[in-house]
Amino acid sequence: MSKFTEKIAAFTERHPTLYRCVVTGENVFKKAIFGCQDCGQCVLSYNAFVCCMRCPKQMRNGPCGGTRPDGHCEVYPNRHCIWWLINKRAKWMRRQAKLRKYHVPVDRRLEHTSAWMNMFAGRILPIDLSRELHEVELPKREPPPKR
Amino acid sequence: MVSGSRLERLLRQGEFVVCGEMSPPQGADKASILKKCEYFRGYVDAVNLTDNQTAIVRMSSVMSSVFVIEGGCEPVMQMTCRDRNRLAQQSDLLGAYAAGIRNVLCLTGDYQSFGNHPEAKGVFDLDSVQLIHAVADMNAGKFMSGEEIKPPPAFFIGGAANPFAEPLDLRIIRLGKKIAAGCHFIQTQPVFDWPRFEKWMSLVRDEGLDQQVFILVGVMPVRSVKALTYMRDEVPGMSIAEEYIKRMESAQDPKEEGVKICVELIKRLRETPGVKGVHIMPVMWESITPRLVEEAGLLPRPEPITIEEPAEPEPAETTKDA
Numbered sequence: 001m002s003k004f005t006e007k008i009a010a011f012t013e014r015h016p017t018l019y020r021c022v023v024t025g026e027n028v029f030k031k032a033i034f035g036c037q038d039c040g041q042c043v044l045s046y047n048a049f050v051c052c053m054r055c056p057k058q059m060r061n062g063p064c065g066g067t068r069p070d071g072h073c074e075v076y077p078n079r080h081c082i083w084w085l086i087n088k089r090a091k092w093m094r095r096q097a098k099l100r101k102y103h104v105p106v107d108r109r110l111e112h113t114s115a116w117m118n119m120f121a122g123r124i125l126p127i128d129l130s131r132e133l134h135e136v137e138l139p140k141r142e143p144p145p146k147r
Numbered sequence: 148m149v150s151g152s153r154l155e156r157l158l159r160q161g162e163f164v165v166c167g168e169m170s171p172p173q174g175a176d177k178a179s180i181l182k183k184c185e186y187f188r189g190y191v192d193a194v195n196l197t198d199n200q201t202a203i204v205r206m207s208s209v210m211s212s213v214f215v216i217e218g219g220c221e222p223v224m225q226m227t228c229r230d231r232n233r234l235a236q237q238s239d240l241l242g243a244y245a246a247g248i249r250n251v252l253c254l255t256g257d258y259q260s261f262g263n264h265p266e267a268k269g270v271f272d273l274d275s276v277q278l279i280h281a282v283a284d285m286n287a288g289k290f291m292s293g294e295e296i297k298p299p300p301a302f303f304i305g306g307a308a309n310p311f312a313e314p315l316d317l318r319i320i321r322l323g324k325k326i327a328a329g330c331h332f333i334q335t336q337p338v339f340d341w342p343r344f345e346k347w348m349s350l351v352r353d354e355g356l357d358q359q360v361f362i363l364v365g366v367m368p369v370r371s372v373k374a375l376t377y378m379r380d381e382v383p384g385m386s387i388a389e390e391y392i393k394r395m396e397s398a399q400d401p402k403e404e405g406v407k408i409c410v411e412l413i414k415r416l417r418e419t420p421g422v423k424g425v426h427i428m429p430v431m432w433e434s435i436t437p438r439l440v441e442e443a444g445l446l447p448r449p450e451p452i453t454i455e456e457p458a459e460p461e462p463a464e465t466t467k468d469a
Contacts, residue, residue, distance in 0.1 A: 058274070059274045061274050061324055062321030063321065065308075065384045066257075066383040067312040067383070068312075071313050074383035075258045088314075100323065102324055105233065105277045106272075
C-alpha cells in the first residue's frame with residue numbers, strides 16, 4: 001500500500017483503544033457477512049469472497065480430497081465444502097483465474113489482529129478486485145508490536 | 148535428477164513404475180515390517196509408508212521407512228500436516244534424509260475425527276501445497292524461515308490428487324498449483340470409476356500437466372463386495388462404479404474377482420497416455436502385491452541404468468566467484 005496507509009496503520013497500532021475499536025468494527029462486519037475466522041491475513045478477494053478459513057482443515061490452496069459428490073464436507077456432512085462454494089461463486093463471478101494464486105502459509109502471529117490494518121501496513125496481500133491473477137510480491141516487514 | 152532415488156531414476160528413464168503401500172504396525176513391532184518387505188522386494192520399485200492413515204495411531208512413517216530400507220526396499224515416506232507443525236515437519240525431513248529416505252509424499256491428512264483419537268487437536272499449520280513448497284525450498288537449501296540449510300536435503304517430492312471428488316475443475320487448478328510449488332510426482336486415489344478417471348486425465352492432458360509431473364495412478368485390490376460398498380458409502384471423495392459392485396456380487400470367489408479387476412485396471416492404465424506408473428494400495432492385504440504385479444505382466448522390474456550419486460550442492464567458492 002502507500003506511505004499514507006502505512007501512517008494510518010502505525011497510528012492505529014500505537015493507540016490500543018482505537019485499535020480495539022477497529023478490530024471490533026471489522027469483526028462485526030466480516031463475521032456477519034463472510035463468517036470471518038479472524039486470521040488477520042484476509043484472502044477473500046482471491047477466493048470469490050468466501051472465507052476459506054472456515055474449512056475444518058483451514059485449506060488455503062484448494063480443497064482436500066474428501067469433498068462428497070453432493071459438494072458437502074467430509075467432516076461435517078451437513079455443511080457444504082468451502083472450496084466447493086468458492087468454486088461455485090468464482091464461476092458465477094467469473095473470478096476463477098484468481099483461484100490459481102498460491103497462498104503462503106498462515107502467519108500465526110497475525111491471528112486475531114486487524115486484517116485491514118495489516119493490509120495498510122503492507123504485511124499481507126492487498127485486496128485485489130480485478131478478475132485476472134496478478135502475482136503480488138509480499139514486502140518483508142516486521143510483525144505488529146505486542147499489545 | 149533431484150534425489151537420485153530408484154523411483155526417480157526409473158521414472159526419468161521412462162519405465163512404467165509400480166509402487167506398493169504398507170501400513171506401519173499398530174505396535175512397537177519392527178519384525179512385521181521386515182516380514183512385509185518380502186512381499187515388495189523385487190516386485191515394486193518403491194513402497195509407500197502411510198503416516199497415521201485415517202487418523203489411527205501407528206508407528207511413525209519416518210521410522211518405518213528406515214526399517215523398510217533395512218528390509219531392502221525403497222520407501223516413499225508419507226508426511227501429513229495433521230500431526231506436526233512446520234518446525235516438526237522440517238526437523239523430521241532433515242532426519243529422514245540423513246537416514247537415507249529420498250522420496251517424500253506430502254499430504255494434508257485425514258481429519259482427526261475419523262480416527263481412534265477423535266478428541267485430538269488437529270494441527271494443520273500448513274496445507275499440502277505449502278508443505279510441497281517448503282520441501283522444495285529445503286531442497287534449494289533454505290528453511291521456511293529463509294535461513295540456510297547446510298547441507299541441504301534432496302528429496303523427490305510427491306503430492307496426491309483425487310480425480311474422483313468434486314469439484315473437478317478446481318482439482319485441476321490445485322494439481323497445477325502443486326506442480327508450481329515444486330512437486331515431482333503425483334499419486335492418485337484408487338480408480339474404481341473409469342469414465343470419471345478418463346475425464347480427469349483428459350483435462351490433465353489438455354492443460355499439459357502430464358508433461359510436467361509423473362502421474363502414478365492408484366489401484367486397490369478388494370477382497371469382498373462389502374469393501375466396495377463401504378468405500379462408496381463411508382469414504383468421502385470416492386466414486387465406485389456400479390459395474391464393479393455387480394461383478395463382485397455375482398462372483399463365485401470374490402477374492403479372485405478382486406484380483407482380476409485390479410489386474411484389468413493396471414493393464415488399462417498402462418495403455419493410457421500420460422500415466423507413468425501405478426500405485427498399488429492393498430489395504431491390509433500386502434501379500435497380494437506380488438501376484439498382482441506378476442499377472443499384470445510387470446515382472447521382472449527394471450533396474451535403473453545410470454547409477455548416479457545425488458546431485459552435489461555447488462561448492463561455496465564457485466558461487467562467490469560468480
